[in-house]
Amino acid sequence: MINIDAFLTLFKNVRPGGTGKWMACCPAHNDGQHQGDQSLSIALTGDKILLKCFAGCATPKIVETLGLTMSDLFIGEKKKDKQPPAAEARKKKKIAAIYTYHDVNNKAVFEVVRYEPKSFSQRRPDGQGGYINNLNGIERVIYRLPLITAAIQRGEVIYHVEGERDAGNLVKLGLEATTSPQGAGNWKPAMAEYYTGAGTVVIIPDKDPAGRAYAADVASNVFPRAKHIKIIELPGEGNKDASDWIAAGGTREKLEELVKFAPEYRPPAGPPEEIDYDVIRGLLKKESDGQYTIINGKFNKIIHTREGETVELPLCNFVARVTEDILKDNGAARERFLRVQGRINGSHLAHVTVPDLHFDNMNWVRKAWGVKAQTEKSIDKVERHLAQCIIKSSGKVPEHTIYTHTGWRDIDGQMVYLSGSGATGRPEMEVELPPRLARYKLPQPDGDAKEAVSNSMDLLSIADMRVTLPTFIMPWLAVLNVFEDMAFTVWYVGRSGSLKSVMTALALSFFGNFTHKSLPVNWFGTRTELEKLSFHAKDILFAIDDYAPPANPAEARELTRTVEYILRAYGNRQGKVRANPDMTSQETYFPRGLLVTSGEQLPPPGVSRSARILPVPISIDDFYQDGKDNYYLLTQAQKDRRYYPVAMAHFIRWIQANWKAVDDKLHKYYERYSLEANKKDVHLRLIETICLMQAGFEIFLDFAADHGAIKSADIGGHLQMSWEIFNGLLKYQSTRITSERPGERFIEVIKSLLSSGKVIFRSRNEAGYWKPEEAGPGQAIIGWDDIDAYNNDGEGIGIIYLNPEEAFSVVFKHCMSIGEFYGHTKEATWDDMNSLNYLEDTGEEGSRSVLKKKMIGNIRKRLLWLKRNVIYDTNEF
Structure with missing residues (x-):
């Protein structure tokens, strides 16, 4: 004999299939061993366990495989020759508690009596x-029904536990x-009808297989209500x-607190429906006008010969149907994808x-089902017929849409925010x-918004605000990307051990459960992978961790x-x-969110590239204050990160409710800060970046004030501080x-090469002729130094006539030798030198080149006329 809880532990992938019923992988044949592969039905009927394998395994074979006997399927106690009557047995026990169940009219309908032992x-x-010691003919109700009905009407959370004693102990806590019963x-x-209209139902099962199955049964029935x-x-x-926990x-x-951060229940997919051959055969015949049929569990093509005979040609050795049409x-x-269910040999x-x-x-047939599923070659184009x-065997197929990205979408006229847990609201x-x-999962906006926002704002105080402010503001900005x-x-840059990845993880924790060990990807992912992930991470903060150039020059360049x-x-x-082989355009993947990354160094120089980056220098010293470390604050922030997604969910709901106002405010704030910003000698992209960050921070402060996390009067002080930091x-x-x-x-680079010889x-020379210097070993002559040259106004200024080809070549090679790629063309370099006012004179009027002709000896050359004090710092200019 064995009890049902112990019996269920003998199987893999057990899941509930209804009250007193379970599905599991059959141990007597290769059953796939995964969720969704279960073919064994287990049912508890009275004191018997019933087994049925849909693959055809006999019950004795299953029991033998488990190392049991058929008698073990009877879970009741063996009858003794002389068993005392029930009333006499109860006399030997002591009543410990009586739990009375009432109907909706508060009338007592039955009692549960608990004894000791x-x-x-x-x-x-x-x-x-x-x-009367039975419940024959009595409608079952839930415990404390009138009180629960009133609590549902008040909008209170309802806790469903396994046992009256547990329920009573929770009631003592004020729940x-x-x-x-x-x-x-x-x-x-x-x-489940008694839960109709409930706001939140929390199910707390006993921690055993039967308890978990019970919780699943309750949840699946209560779910629609x-x-x-x-x-x-x-x-x-x-x-x-x-009771043990209390x-x-x-x-x-x-x-x-546990309830607040628990995920929402979603009903699992049910067991595969049985394929009814008669139903499918009739449907197939009707939809195909009699062209196809099913014989012995196989699809067949019906052929009518000239002689008037009817021939059935098998197309395969299985039947299948489409169960879902997925977009x-x-x-x-x-x-579009089709979800297909098949059956072979029963x-x-x-x-x-x-x-x-x-x-x-x-x-896909061979790939999905292996060699056991075969198509026949009895007819031309058999694949088309089989499809x-x-x-035509599928009938009306249900359709549904699956979204494969995060962020905002207009669905049925409503703006919703998508994450791995569904849509907000x-x-x-x-x-x-x-x-x-997969870790990007936001909860629904439940719980105390003020508490969640206040706890999230503590992140600002764990280190120097120059580090924590960008960390804190990035998640809110990402949601405003719409x-x-x-x-x-945003690029954290600092030595190893400076907590770059820890700060990145805290920022990402506003969107799910992240740690420094579970960041989405690093820079050694393929370019295509990074591109696609950046596309799917819409209106969200995406992280690429650990920029660390390898020692191999080729790998570093890549x-x-x-x-x-x-x-x-x-x-x-x-x-x-990209294009397909037929030259039609492929789908283009482009980033749709905000990126944060980190490294011990910034990427190689490049003005345009650098203007797209806001570096945040970080060191371990940033976590010290008044000579003491703030690690305890960092530890607390890591504990409090469970509040972050809750705060973000409320922020998203606030945006939904104030869509146009938030849009208008963001642009209004941005324009105001753009006018305030000092644009002198600053790349305009950087101005745009800090103005967006400041405007986004002000939007967040409006949200925090609306929910009571800060006072409206304090917003100005927060903004003054943040503007200084940005x-x-x-x-x-x-x-x-x-x-x-x-x-x-x-x-x-030229100065460095000159100083090293x-x-x-x-x-x-003294006569004014160019000296015939020769380049020594490892040297290159890159121009002519005319210390006595005059400008057009007759002033002695000195000019260096730079040979453009030689000079550019040595600079490029030197950069390569030190692991740096000089990623600029000659023309871009000369034009930039001209814009920096480094050139004394440029090409002839109307010429697009800054090179100017100069007679050197008997040869006229096109050279760069460089002011001598640019190299030798002899005068101001």
């Missing part, structure tokens, strides 16, 4: 002051709790149920999802994200190209245009960009 019985009033295996679906359902298992190794120190506050929508294009074939584009060629059979919507984006493209990248490609894509909101970051990056200008970098200039 632990056992239970049920009884009903006999109308004469006594009891509304209930249960159903007669234990885990006796839930009646009709009892309650707005929100959550199932939670209480923590603690020794805590089997709610006895171990569990409180109402702790329980409500996957990535926000730019839609792709056994289920695994469900397979097939792209509609490839359905007709039937190549027709499957479609529409949890029933299905979202399927790439695996690397109103204005956040076309820039990484640089990848970084430049992605940064430009985010900055320009453009993707690579301008400091602007100044830091502007200085860096100036040093990266091609003209600046070129002159810097690797390049030299020819000079004039």
